[in-house]
Amino acid sequence: xxxxxxxxxxxxxxxxxxxxxxxxxxxxxxxxxxxxxxxxxxxxxxxxxxxxxxxxxxxxxxxxxxxxxxxxxxxxxxxxxxxxxxxxxxxxxxxxxxxxxxxxxxxxxxxxxxxxxxxxxxxxxxxxxxxxxxxxxxxxxxxxxxxxxxxxxxxxxxxxxxxxxxxxxxxxxxxxxxxxxxxxxxxxxxxxxxxxxxxxxxxxxxxxxxxxxxxxxxxxxxxxxxxxxxxxxxxxxxxxxxxxxxxxxxxxxxxxxxxxxxxxxxxxxxxxxxxxxxxxxxxxxxxxxxxxxxxxxxxxxxxxxxxxxxxxxxxxxxxxxxxxxxxxxxxxxxxxxxxxxxxxxxxxxxxxxxxxxxxxxxxxxxxxxxxxxxxxxxxxxxxxxxxxxxxxxxxxxxxxxxxxxxxxxxxxxxxxxxxxxxxxxxxxxxxxxxxxxxxxxxxxxxxxxxxxxxxxxxxxxxxxxxxxxxxxxxxxxxx
Amino acid sequence: xxxxxxxxxxxxxxxxxxxxxxxxxxxxxxxxxxxxxxxxxxxxxxxxxxxxxxxxxxxxxxxxxxxxxxxxxxxxxxxxxxxxxxxxxxxxxxxxxxxxxxxxxxxxxxxxxxxxxxxxxxxxxxxxxxx
Numbered sequence: 355x356x357x358x359x360x361x362x363x364x365x366x367x368x369x370x371x372x373x374x375x376x377x378x379x380x381x382x383x384x385x386x387x388x389x390x391x392x393x394x395x396x397x398x399x400x401x402x403x404x405x406x407x408x409x410x411x412x413x414x415x416x417x418x419x420x421x422x423x424x425x426x427x428x429x430x431x432x433x434x435x436x437x438x439x440x441x442x443x444x445x446x447x448x449x450x451x452x453x454x455x456x457x458x459x460x461x462x463x464x465x466x467x468x469x470x471x472x473x474x475x476x477x478x479x480x481x482x483x484x485x486x487x488x489x490x491x492x493x494x495x496x497x498x499x500x501x502x503x504x505x506x507x508x509x510x511x512x513x514x515x516x517x518x519x520x521x522x523x524x525x526x527x528x529x530x531x532x533x534x535x536x537x538x539x540x541x542x543x544x545x546x547x548x549x550x551x552x553x554x555x556x557x558x559x560x561x562x563x564x565x566x567x568x569x570x571x572x573x574x575x576x577x578x579x580x581x582x583x584x585x586x587x588x589x590x591x592x593x594x595x596x597x598x599x600x601x602x603x604x605x606x607x608x609x610x611x612x613x614x615x616x617x618x619x620x621x622x623x624x625x626x627x628x629x630x631x632x633x634x635x636x637x638x639x640x641x642x643x644x645x646x647x648x649x650x651x652x653x654x655x656x657x658x659x660x661x662x663x664x665x666x667x668x669x670x671x672x673x674x675x676x677x678x679x680x681x682x683x684x685x686x687x688x689x690x691x692x693x694x695x696x697x698x699x700x701x702x703x704x705x706x707x708x709x710x711x712x713x714x715x716x717x718x719x720x721x722x723x724x725x726x727x728x729x730x731x732x733x734x735x736x737x738x739x740x741x742x743x744x745x746x747x748x749x750x751x752x753x754x755x756x757x758x759x760x761x762x763x764x765x766x767x768x769x770x771x772x773x774x775x776x777x778x779x780x781x782x783x784x785x786x787x788x789x790x791x792x793x794x795x796x797x798x799x800x801x802x803x804x805x806x807x808x809x810x811x812x813x814x815x816x817x818x819x820x821x822x823x824x825x826x827x828x829x830x831x832x833x
Numbered sequence: 834x835x836x837x838x839x840x841x842x843x844x845x846x847x848x849x850x851x852x853x854x855x856x857x858x859x860x861x862x863x864x865x866x867x868x869x870x871x872x873x874x875x876x877x878x879x880x881x882x883x884x885x886x887x888x889x890x891x892x893x894x895x896x897x898x899x900x901x902x903x904x905x906x907x908x909x910x911x912x913x914x915x916x917x918x919x920x921x922x923x924x925x926x927x928x929x930x931x932x933x934x935x936x937x938x939x940x941x942x943x944x945x946x947x948x949x950x951x952x953x954x955x956x957x958x959x960x961x962x963x964x
Contacts, residue, residue, distance in 0.1 A: 368864045375871050377863055381856055392846045396855070397883045404876050 366700045366723075369622060373727060378619035383409045390509035411489030412437050413511070414611055415496075417583065418518030419576045420569060421529035422596040423603060425541055427518070428493040430604050431611065437489035442467075445475045453478060473504040480510060499582035506586065514611050515587040517580070518596040518603070522573055529569045533558040547600060590615065614827040622703035623648060623824050624725070628797060629732030630790040631783065632739040633809045634816060635707040638732070641817050642705050649699045653708030656689055657681060667692075687718050694724055712793040716800050728824050729801040731794075732809035732816070736787065743783050747772035803828055901953055905946050916944050925952070 372378065384403055393399040412435045418424045425441065432439045446461045448454040453474050457467045472495070480490060492512070496502040531544035536559055542549050549555060563572075584591060594606050625642065627635040636652060643650035660668040661675060667689050674681045686709065694704060706726065710716040719725075734742075745758040750773055756763045763769045776782070798804065805823045809816055847853060859875060868874035908920045916924075921944045 367867065371867045372864060377860060377871065380871065381860055385852070385856060388852060389843050389846070392843070396850050396852060397879050397886070401876055401879045401883070404872050404879070407872060 364700075369620065370725065373619070373621065376619070379617055380409065382617070406486060408486055408489075411487070412491065412611060413489055413513045414491045415512040415515045415587075416491065416493050416518070416607075417496075417515065417580065418494075418596060419520070419522075419525055419580075420572045421525045421532065422518040422520055423600060424493055424518060426547070426600060427516075427604055427607055428491050429540070431607060432491055434608060435489065435491075435611070437491055438485050439491050439493060440476065440479060440485075440495070441493040442472070442495065445472070445479060448475075448479065451475070451478055469498070469501045469504060472501065473508065476505065476510065477508055496583060496586075497576075498579045499586065502583050502586040512587070513590060513615070515591045516607050516610065517584065517591060517593045519593055520596040522570075524597050525573060526566050526569045529564045530566070532561060532564050534561050535559075616826060621727075622701070623705075624703055624727050625705045625820075625824060626726035626729045626801070627705065627707040627732065628729065628794075628801075628804075629809060630734065630739060630794075631786040632743045633732040633734040634813060635732060637813055638817060638820055639705045639707050641813070642820065645821075647702055649702055649704045651690070651693055651699070651704050651706045653686070653690065653706070655708075656693055657686070660689055683715055683718055686715070687722060690719075690724075691722055710797070711789070713796040713800065716797060726801075728828075729804035730820055730823060731798065731804055731806045733806055734809040738810050739787065740780065740783060743778050744774075744780055746778050747774055749773075901950050902946065905949050914945060916949070918944065920944075921949065921952075924949075925956070 384400060387403050388396060388399065391399065412431075414431065414437075416424050416428050416431075428439055428441075431437075442461075446454055446457045446467065453471065457471050457475060460467045460471070476492075476495065479485060496505055528543070528546075531546070533542045533544060534540075535542065535549070535554055536557060541547075542554075542558060549558075563569075592610050594603055594610075596603055623646065625648070627639055629635050639650050639652065642648055657671055657675075661672050662668070667685065670685060671681055671689075690709065693699065706724075710719055741759065742757075747756045747758060747763075748754070749756065749763065749768055750771060755761075756768075756772060763772060807816060807819050807823075859878060862878060863871055863874065866874070904924060905916065908916045908924060
């Protein structure tokens, strides 16, 4: 009964279930809400929170100097993500709230409203059904540190904060060309974003306060305030340069908003590396195993070890080796399961390469319950693979491995006696590559969330890409 | 680092309502039963808890009677019907029902199955009533 003598053996289904259903994040969100609101009766509050089911809705804040394109980006994001847009104007013009009518008077007089009132308006608006269900995007709020802190005290936290930035001269010039459509409220520009329909062109108005002097003044004010707002959102902030075409800014913003931040959830990596022969799978697997202490499971290696150790499986496999035929799937799966079921694989995680070769093997793997949680495809063009493999040589005297291009032998004497492995001959390599590409389309379809990498770079660059793929959560796709 | 007033407030709130134990129980239940729809399952668990609190009906314990009996029998290898005091203390610790330095009085009597059951149930009720 003592923990020390018999360590708990957690069945592997539990961590798998936890990862797939994001249990950790679910509990973390619930705890956050409990701490923010501190209800006297926690259980009904938790039931309500679970019913709302809005952990993953967009909660975005977009900040930036005047003329950076905030409102345009915010509107596009709204349409794309189907969320509600909140700006100072539409908060104040809300007809359904008493606070809004009070604020409207002040706004029409002075163009700004006191922070306390603003924050109250925001709180009211965010409690409404559509913001709760579909998410919200705040355009240009908070402007000052005071507003940011007040919003935080109420427990309103955005998940992504985007700050647009561009040099002042660009902004001042850009602002001169700003035009507004009075009917839809959309912003157009004389040079960059001219509407195609002539009827819109005719009704465009020049907004007030876009002269150079006024823009410069607004920019000064902005720079004074933004420096104090940025530290309030340390880990969720991203600065995007607004000095590029609108579409580019939009795409950058969209990718950022759809990415999840790293969580503290416990995660045992179960990595699958796929790619043609010579793409570097074994090397990457070895690097991963060394750095993250995963278990390196190479299918071919397992089979050879079984034969060499003369285990029961080894005896069955040996005739296939002798006749140079592929080992049948059922036998292969048995050897694999034996290895992957061992305690160290379950606890530390594994890196698998060499299998599955085709769709049947992949389905067998799935049915046995070994679902990888990260899949990588290493793409290397044909010529590079030929270069990498056909120039491999081995020195029969010392056993040292050389490569005629990347690691040439030091002396002519050694070079004279080098031998080539018959498996590295051109025709053999071509055969194996064809075999892979025949099945790769099916595998890519099966592993929908796989990450494709360019394997044609130096090994440490590829390793860094793989690392970031494992550590960052998988990007979520918009339904 | 000086903890601000709100932090202390929050820590005290967690203690008062035993939120950590509640969340721990919910997570363990989820991982053990692995339902298809985790949110609905959590809602049903919480509803049962709420009803149990209001009406005083038995709480949905993690371990029911048969588990307690099974545990007792595992410890009582010789089948005498009793377990030693040390085993009893260890068992309570493993179940999370008593803390490391709590001093259980060893009143010299041997611990029978009934006494064990009674003690476990009593402690579980104590913990659950705080929710």
